[in-house]
């Protein structure tokens with residue numbers, strides 16, 4: 001917002017400058033920004049990037065309020081969704097990159113600006129992204145703008161990526177990429193940018209920002225911008241189950257399937273893994289938290305990559321009918337996942353085997369791949 005943290009940033013800066021000698025203040029400013037130009041090169045494939053996500057305001061400081069939207073709340077909503085996407089991107093086997101994420105707040109807490117930058121500097125983070133929304137005394141002010149401390153820096157590159165992705169996500173007026181002497185941009189020792197996706201005080205912007213899916217699009221825009229900033233193409237990781245192979249040996253005339261009702265969560269509702277059309281006098285469900293390429297299994301292979309670190313985290317036997325009507329449902333809840341020791345972003349793989357009652361051969365179904373959500 002224009003009247004909140006950004007002004008208090010300037011007040012803090014003025015106060016700080018007044019209490020330091022010129023030389024010390026200059027050294028402090030240097031220590032806050034010297035790493036920026038040096039950190040311009042992406043660390044390359046296989047790197048894990050440390051990101052601090054900073055939802056602006058919180059607690060006793062609501063930030064801007066307009067058209068029924070409270071800035072501290074929408075900032076946090078977008079930030080938490082961005083965190084989830086970065087976790088998914090890390091665990092996802094597809095494109096994107098790997099990330100470690102720290103949040104300056106995860107709930108409605110009051111957090112000082114100094115605590116926010118200290119967290120990032122002491123970690124230390126590779127990137128700092130502060131999420132804000134604007135307001136102005138006139139409801140006619142509208143549009144998207146993004147900030148860095150200076151031009152020609154990695155911060156400005158990240159800022160420009162954020163600005164273009166937010167414009168693509170919301171389609172609001174382009175107010176441009178700008179520089180500002182904001183506390184969180186000045187006192188962070190790594191590339192840092194701050195977004196103001198729109199004006200809560202503008203009926204035009206507020207309608208877009210409160211539309212269904214708007215915070216999802218905003219989180220995706222921040223994800224895409226971070227991905228571009230580390231040199232990879234924008235990539236939206238899958239948050240649902242996906243089958244990872246088709247691997248049925250000893251075809252027996254049925255079409256056995258496996259599916260899941262959603263993404264398993266360490267804090268959310270349970271999901272079910274369902275096997276259908278099983279012809280079997282005996283079958284077993286297997287769930288791994290990591291899998292191994294071409295592991296021999298009764299003459300078949302488990303066609304997934306990586307190495308098994310816990311195998312299996314679940315294994316169950318059942319006895320089914322001698323036609324294609326066999327079915328099982330396995331409920332996977334937060335308690336089960338917690339006991340299994342899996343972490344958010346980790347992938348798990350489920351597959352079941354079945355025994356052909358006539359030939360006494362063993363078949364393997366497709367596998368389903370799921371990413372653990374926080």
Ligand SMILES: [Zn+2]
Pocket residue numbers: 001002004005006056057063064071132133
């Ligand atoms: Zn703000």
